[in-house]
Amino acid sequence: MTKARIAVLAAIDGxxxxxxASGVAARANCDCDQATVYRAxxxxxxxxxxxxxxxxxxxxxxxxxxxxxxxPHRHWFHCEGCHxxxxxGACRIGGLVADxxxxxxxxxxxxxxxxxxxxxxxxxxxxxxxxxx
Amino acid sequence: MTKARIAVLAAIDGxxxxxxASGVAARANCDCDQATVYRAxxxxxxxxxxxxxxxxxxxxxxxxxxxxxxxPHRHWFHCEGCHxxxxxGACRIGGLVADxxxxxxxxxxxxxxxxxxxxxxxxxxxxxxxxxx
DNA sequence: GTATTTTTGCAAATTGTTCGCATTTGCTCG
DNA sequence: CGAGCAAATGCGAACAATTTGCAAAAATAC
Ligand SMILES: [Mn+2]
Ligand SMILES: [Mn+2]
Ligand SMILES: [Zn+2]
Ligand SMILES: [Zn+2]
Numbered sequence: 001m002t003k004a005r006i007a008v009l010a011a012i013d014g015x016x017x018x019x020x021a022s023g024v025a026a027r028a029n030c031d032c033d034q035a036t037v038y039r040a041x042x043x044x045x046x047x048x049x050x051x052x053x054x055x056x057x058x059x060x061x062x063x064x065x066x067x068x069x070x071x072p073h074r075h076w077f078h079c080e081g082c083h084x085x086x087x088x089g090a091c092r093i094g095g096l097v098a099d100x101x102x103x104x105x106x107x108x109x110x111x112x113x114x115x116x117x118x119x120x121x122x123x124x125x126x127x128x129x130x131x132x133x
Numbered sequence: 134m135t136k137a138r139i140a141v142l143a144a145i146d147g148x149x150x151x152x153x154a155s156g157v158a159a160r161a162n163c164d165c166d167q168a169t170v171y172r173a174x175x176x177x178x179x180x181x182x183x184x185x186x187x188x189x190x191x192x193x194x195x196x197x198x199x200x201x202x203x204x205p206h207r208h209w210f211h212c213e214g215c216h217x218x219x220x221x222g223a224c225r226i227g228g229l230v231a232d233x234x235x236x237x238x239x240x241x242x243x244x245x246x247x248x249x250x251x252x253x254x255x256x257x258x259x260x261x262x263x264x265x266x
Numbered sequence: 267g268t269a270t271t272t273t274t275g276c277a278a279a280t281t282g283t284t285c286g287c288a289t290t291t292g293c294t295c296g
Numbered sequence: 297c298g299a300g301c302a303a304a305t306g307c308g309a310a311c312a313a314t315t316t317g318c319a320a321a322a323a324t325a326c
Contacts, residue, residue: 001292002291002292002303002304002305003291003292004304004305005304020282021282021283022282032305032306033305033306033307034282034283035283035284035285035305035306035307035308036304036305036306038282038283038284039284039304039305040304043304054187054188054189054195055187055245056187056197061281061282061314062187062195062197062281062282062313062314063281063282064189064195064282064283077233077237077239077241080242086237086239088233088237092229093226093229093246096225096226097248100210100221100248104210104219104221104253105252105253105256106210106219106248106250106251106252106253106256107250107251107252107256108210108248108249108250109213109249109250109251110248110249110250111246111247111248111249112188112245112246112247112248112249113226113244113245113246114244114245115230115233115239115241115243115244115245116241116242116243116244116245117239117240117241117242117243118239118240118242119238119239119240120237120238120239123238123239123240135272135273135274135322135323136322137273137274138273153313154313154314155313165274165275166274166275166276167313167314168274168275168276168277168314168315168316169273169274169275171313171314171315172273172274172315173273176273194283194312194313195282195283195312195313196312196313197313197314
């Protein structure tokens with residue numbers, strides 16, 4: 001492992017939410033070039049240390065986000081208000097994916113699932129006392 | 134409705150699989166500029182005539198794909214071999230999304246789910262007679 | 267039909283990401 | 297501990313999808 005890859009891996013392993021390439025570059029404890037960050041992320045994903053998904057958010061545009069591959073595969077919610085991610089916990093669609101695979105004769109090597117909208121906080125802030133006293 | 138928007142809507146309404154902006158431009162019966170296609174797609178989605186999702190494929194890169202909003206909301210499988218989409222049918226994760234919404238206090242306005250891998254044909258082609266006589 | 271509002275075409279700009287290539291680093295081995 | 301080499305990095309240019317400014321053209325309103 002090179003210094004750059006170690007720093008990039010530490011950044012995503014230590015993050016509590018998915019990070020974009022620029023987010024990784026900002027948090028990584030190294031002054032590596034952005035090309036190096038991209039190459040390191042690609043390498044880490046290929047090597048099984050990271051997972052990624054492409055998400056579009058009205059404010060941040062379309063970017064690829066990376067998460068650590070430690071622990072069980074999980075999914076995320078992205079808040080369009082505060083732009084934070086909420087962990088949806090371990091994947092719950094393994095059964096559905098397996099069903100679709102056998103129903104349609106597919107060989108699924110990857111699935112992407114994420115939700116977006118407003119998190120509890122932003123939801124309360126934008127629609128105060130909905131049903132409250 | 135303008136001529137360009139009508140042509141773009143006809144293209145996605147008539148397609149049997151999600152189309153990228155360039156795919157729409159190729160199929161739309163109009164010589165409109167790419168900027169017009171992008172603007173028309175954005176308008177149609179905002180107006181509720183179309184839905185979209187961003188998908189990354191090793192060969193085509195990251196692109197936004199559009200589908201008609203007619204009929205029930207559905208999900209897709211993308212084959213990394215022949216690059217066709219397979220219709221996974223009407224959405225089956227509405228219950229899961231609702232559960233996550235209430236469990237975590239989220240207000241989900243949109244969900245993205247798609248699978249990728251090899252379709253039945255490409256799978257058979259790449260791993261012939263797996264289990265066959 | 268004329269005035270007003272929208273939409274379009276064109277070309278340039280943006281933005282996330284990738285590439286070429288010379289230089290450096292990480293490792294293996296003697 | 298170096299020398300030798302393959303792999304990784306920095307830098308700047310290149311890319312590709314998408315967006316934008318602005319003047320001309322098309323819809324829509326009156
Ligand atoms: Mn965001
Ligand atoms: Mn493809
Ligand atoms: Zn929020
Ligand atoms: Zn296929």
